[in-house]
Amino acid sequence: MATNLNTAAGAGSSAAPELCWLEEVRKDDVALVGGKCSSLGELINAGVRVPPGFALTTHGFARFMRDAGVSGEIPFMLNGLVHDDLEQLELVSRDIRSMIEEHPFSWEMEDAIAEYYRRLSVRCMVPAVPVAVRSSATAEDLPGASFAGQQDTYLWIRGVDDVLHHARRCISSLFTARAISYRIRMGFPHEEVALSVGFQKMANAYTAGVMFTCNPGNGDRSVIAIDANFGFGESVVSGEVTPDHFVVNKITLDILERTISCKEITYTVDFETQKSVRTETPFERQNVQSVIDEEIIELARMGKAIEKHYGRQMDIEWAVDKDLPAGGNIFILQARPETVWSEKRDKEAAVAGKATSAMDFILSSLMTGKKVS
């Protein structure tokens, strides 16, 4: 479908699509659509409920950079920069970013993106469907500082013009002073950086958050930890609130721990302006459990399935859509491998210690005793 449209719109060829639907990619397509989008494609194809969307591929990105004349300009602008000259870096970054953000897409690309956006709206049965526009980096697996955090996410974007504008803003985020400095230091050629941009239907989140398929406190693989707050998940991801915290038994799917926090901030949509806003949560809701038990258990079930699909512990973003009925309203927005505990456990010694028989273990445990205080 994507390739046909591309061809029809004259925006690319089937061999190097400039746009594609998320369900057309898999986790191995990082070079094409970056880490975030390829992972979403993988999830969709694994049967996980993910809001539909499309991506501007790295080919699309490269074409924009070429069309805009940016790719020729940039090496020149970066020439002679040193990674620790922050003032100069900031200046150059500002120039490059405004150059990117002000430059229109070619009419072919604009048409193609508009057509994808229109189709997405039709699929969602929402006119000018609100989308989240996110950069999806291809270099997330680089050691050290990850680019992902430096690139922007724009919530509740509606209408073609805004979609295009925020796509450019995502692209320009490749050229923050920090990103430029990092690439210089690492000797990573600027002309080789690539980026994809994802456009994903925005869940009108009643509540949202993150989920780990292990206990982030102790690495226990037998539980799933869920953090939640009202509204979009950004308040949880950014650490702006202390979210509600739940620990669910992965094997039996019952809630072992629940901590309801005072949650003062909500990210939601202002229906007047149709913009994402950060608001103070009404006082009477601040201490209310932000996600109901049934949803917690359903989330855990989904987390367990995603972990099984990937064969490793995962770090997942999710949302509960308030416009949809229960049973079909929980969405996975992102899933990536959890690394901290998986790596730590690999290095740790066996719990059994030196004991090789039950008797040995009983003896050594008797010697150690159980802690009282």
Add this chain to the structure above:
Amino acid sequence: MKFPVPHDVKAATIPGTEGWERMYPYQYQFVTDDPVRNQYEKEMFWFYDGLHYPEPLYPFDTIWDEAWFLALSQYNNRIFMVPPVRGVDHRMINGYVYISPVPVKNPDEIGSRVPHFMERAGHYYKNWDDLEKKWKVKMEATIRELEKLEIPRLADMEDLSVVTDAVGESKGYHLLKNYDDLINLGIKCWQYHFEFLNLGYAAYVFFLDFAQKLFPSIPAQRVTQMISGIDVIMYQPDEELKKLAKKAIELGVDNAVTFSQEWTEVEAALKKLPKGVEWLTSLNLSREPWFNVSTGTGWFHHDRSWNDAMNIPLNGIQTYIQKLKQGVNIERPMEQVRAERDRITAEYRGLIEKPEDLKQFDELLGCAKTVFPYVENHLFYVEHWFHSVFWNKMRDVAAILVEHGIIKDVEDVWLLRRDEIKQALWDVVTAWATGVTPRGTQTWPKEVEWRKGVMQKFKEWKAPPAIGTAPEVIQEPFTIVLWGVTNSSLADWAKVAEVKDLSTVKEFKGFAGSPGIVEGKARVCRTVEDIRSLQEGEILVAPTTSPSWAPAFAKIKACVTDVGGVMSHAAIVCREYGMPAVVGTGHATKIIQTGMMIRVDGSSGAITVAR
């Protein structure tokens, strides 16, 4: 953690109970006149043994406490040579028993005990099933001996056969001797009780420990679930009730069985029906030994057995008849329990990454499964069957004391220590032999009345859960398992204990005994007699439950107990029925009142009270 100084607690004597110490063995007292012992007592950590003793001990009932004081300690410290721990010391305040595990402090001594422990405990673990078979033979022989033991009445003139057979002994002598035999059988039975128990607990508790090290968030109830579905005889009494309920319907005598709550009336009605007689025959087959199950834990003289209180099993049979007529399946869902056990075990096992951990997991799980039947089954043999027969033998002894004017009522006997009874029996038999009035007829009735008043005051006293100085670690398996001595439970108990007015508590915690969340009306049942008033769908709140409470679980939708861990009866049964349980809350029966709406979260262990 801060706990009261034992001697301060003891010093605050309840007015009117001064001198209560003479009701109990002297070595049970916290002392102030012996500086060395006083210091030792202050440095130790003393738990109130609420699991076994929800109420103050009657002087006679101290027998089982002394019996296990000896038995547990000797097995730990003199027989199996558990390296880091000696026995468990005992004290008493106002009739409540406090216990404290005694560590071995010298590292060299601990080291020198290791090879002995490995050899001795290893022998039991290795030969567990064979030794357990031998145990059953010993235990059953002991119970038979007890059943045969005669408590002779003292005749004005001895039988002629004493002369013609040249017996050479009087009934007076036999009374003294058989009383001694009775006591000795009890103590022997408790020697057997602990032969396997602590090793069993060790295997279980360290399997739990291992699982929690692998999975720090694993609830203890899930670990115990991995060793569920093993048939144990503790459930047999309840199975007999179900069998009898089915039989009643089959024979068409169910109306006769259910028309009254009074067993005597039901029995009389059944005797008039030919099929009723047939049903009674089946009942009598079930009664021995299964109706020796105690209505309580079996630890107290007032824990009557089903045989003594037939209204209780009758009520259970009636519940099951009603359920059967409603078309409800009353069988224990053992297939499901085993399937779920296997699923859970396999899933947890699947998460273990290192091969050496996997091997150890399998070893420890196997070991826990091996010891599990004993850990459950000994209860029926000792606390239920033996004790039920024992208490009634003691009532025979009491009847003689009543007959000779030492006490006014059979049930007064429990207010005497067992050595005082021995002394009173000497008083009786010498007076009987001599033809004079026993001295005790003037002294004991007065003392008994006073002691009754003391016991009443003791019952109203609230025993602090722990006193003394908390150690960093506890190494004694029995203490670890039974009192769930964890940081959190003590902290939770202490939190509630700080609240002056329990009627203001809205939320408290216990052990997550069986998962799930339920809201409903509470019914506080202090004894098994109270379960008659349980309504369908209520939440049972009890000090603790035992197998004789089983029929209650067919009616309720959740259970909360004051004492017990994840291996307690309430937790195990609720897991089988798939209903939530929170156990070991410390104070539920004091905080909750019948009719209150409560929320039971058996996954997290939280209880919420709507006020």
